[in-house]
Amino acid sequence: MQHPVLTIARFSLLEAVRGKILWIMAALLLFAVFLAFFIGQTTLTETRETQVALMAGFLRLSSVLVIIFFVVSSISRDFQDKSVELLFSISMPRYQVFLGKFFGFSLLALSAAIIFSTGLVFYSDVSVVLFWALSLWCELTLVALISLIFILSLEHVAMSLVASIGAYALMRFMPAIQSMGDGPFQDSLFNQLMNKMLDLIDLLLPRLDHFVQSSWLVKGSAAEIDVIYFLLEFVLFVCLFVLVGVIDLKRKAI
Amino acid sequence: MTKSFHQIRSSHLPLILLIAVWLCVVIWRDSSMAQKVAVENFPEPPSVTTQVIMQASDVAFVYRFLLPWLQQFDVQSGQYVAYRNLDYTRLTGWLNSLQKMAPESQYPTLMATRIYTKVGDEQRIRQMLDFIYQQYQLNPEKKWRWLAEAAVIARHRLKDLPLALSYAQKLANEPSNVIPYWARDMQLTILEDMGEFEQVKLLVGGLLANKAITDDNEIRFLNLLLERLQKNNN
Numbered sequence: 001m002q003h004p005v006l007t008i009a010r011f012s013l014l015e016a017v018r019g020k021i022l023w024i025m026a027a028l029l030l031f032a033v034f035l036a037f038f039i040g041q042t043t044l045t046e047t048r049e050t051q052v053a054l055m056a057g058f059l060r061l062s063s064v065l066v067i068i069f070f071v072v073s074s075i076s077r078d079f080q081d082k083s084v085e086l087l088f089s090i091s092m093p094r095y096q097v098f099l100g101k102f103f104g105f106s107l108l109a110l111s112a113a114i115i116f117s118t119g120l121v122f123y124s125d126v127s128v129v130l131f132w133a134l135s136l137w138c139e140l141t142l143v144a145l146i147s148l149i150f151i152l153s154l155e156h157v158a159m160s161l162v163a164s165i166g167a168y169a170l171m172r173f174m175p176a177i178q179s180m181g182d183g184p185f186q187d188s189l190f191n192q193l194m195n196k197m198l199d200l201i202d203l204l205l206p207r208l209d210h211f212v213q214s215s216w217l218v219k220g221s222a223a224e225i226d227v228i229y230f231l232l233e234f235v236l237f238v239c240l241f242v243l244v245g246v247i248d249l250k251r252k253a254i
Numbered sequence: 255m256t257k258s259f260h261q262i263r264s265s266h267l268p269l270i271l272l273i274a275v276w277l278c279v280v281i282w283r284d285s286s287m288a289q290k291v292a293v294e295n296f297p298e299p300p301s302v303t304t305q306v307i308m309q310a311s312d313v314a315f316v317y318r319f320l321l322p323w324l325q326q327f328d329v330q331s332g333q334y335v336a337y338r339n340l341d342y343t344r345l346t347g348w349l350n351s352l353q354k355m356a357p358e359s360q361y362p363t364l365m366a367t368r369i370y371t372k373v374g375d376e377q378r379i380r381q382m383l384d385f386i387y388q389q390y391q392l393n394p395e396k397k398w399r400w401l402a403e404a405a406v407i408a409r410h411r412l413k414d415l416p417l418a419l420s421y422a423q424k425l426a427n428e429p430s431n432v433i434p435y436w437a438r439d440m441q442l443t444i445l446e447d448m449g450e451f452e453q454v455k456l457l458v459g460g461l462l463a464n465k466a467i468t469d470d471n472e473i474r475f476l477n478l479l480l481e482r483l484q485k486n487n488n
Binding site: 043 | 307312313314315316318368
């Protein structure tokens, strides 16, 4: 008999497949290829570099949005169908439900990374594309995990979407926000307090600015990719977020 | 008869309305395109804070996204805007900001040399040449070819031989081995144009005497130039 975690993961992935999410990803990839071709016709030099950077950036952003929308809508539907109540009523620990959902969404993130990276193989070195895909999978898995925590906690679609997208923006732009706070005229008590708060938030969120970078594909060299850094960051924050999600789910009254 | 007409009218009314509204859209769009739209100028170049934010996430994506936007800026609302109507000070600011994002990229200097010097305004051409020269100073090994083109533009478009000579001399005196002989020799031809034959002879003689040049073709070229100058002198 299959482990309950794997069963839930399989059904989460099946829901994505039947919901034509993979087709949406294929359509996005097709659009990105068209975009690259179009841009290639307008550039004067460095055509490949421009094509690959725009394609990679577009695919990263769109995959993040697809994952956030899917995770939030899927769990929201579970709440509406009373599937969550059903899962919690059977003799299965809640952490297994959480892990099952998380693994399912992580597999969907893997599918997205594989589909999107196939289009980039024609524009950059294969080994670099593989690192890019690995990094995208890590980023999407973290995004899926955060979205899962938000929707399970807030149970409200619009609020969860805004919170997930906001958290993603914070994870991507945190160094820039922090550097703005470190300006020469920012020594007031309020600014110092804000800076401390930003530093605290920074410790609670992964630094996604070290993850997927279009510049890797532009340069076509894997030498500059700090794989150890983003893998370690990924493992640490997956553990942290899973614990947050499990604890939150355990105390939840259904 | 009345009944069937009524049936047609009620069942097709939404479709008829849809076509009517779409025709309104077509007419409105056509009339708005025909209107003379005011020329939009470059926005202010991004501030330091904006640059930090833009570069924080995915600098290559932002850079490659902004390049086509800047390149196509002269095409506005179905009309081509003459470069002389664009603010070149802001343009230089944008080119500088973009170049800072990707110092190794040749795109901003290429745009400055091949696109934005194609303007019938001397002041604007000089602004672009200044930008190219600044970029050359920052990275001579990567940007020498654009300074060579800038020297050609200064010589033939601006007819400013001293400016062309100053650029050519920068190339000739660059210690890097990357710069080819043809680029280094530009100063000789410009000096010749200026009628400074004695200086050319001195330079060529010096180059041949110090044995720094090892390329046979270059030595032959310099000898021929020296012979020609001496014949003309006689």
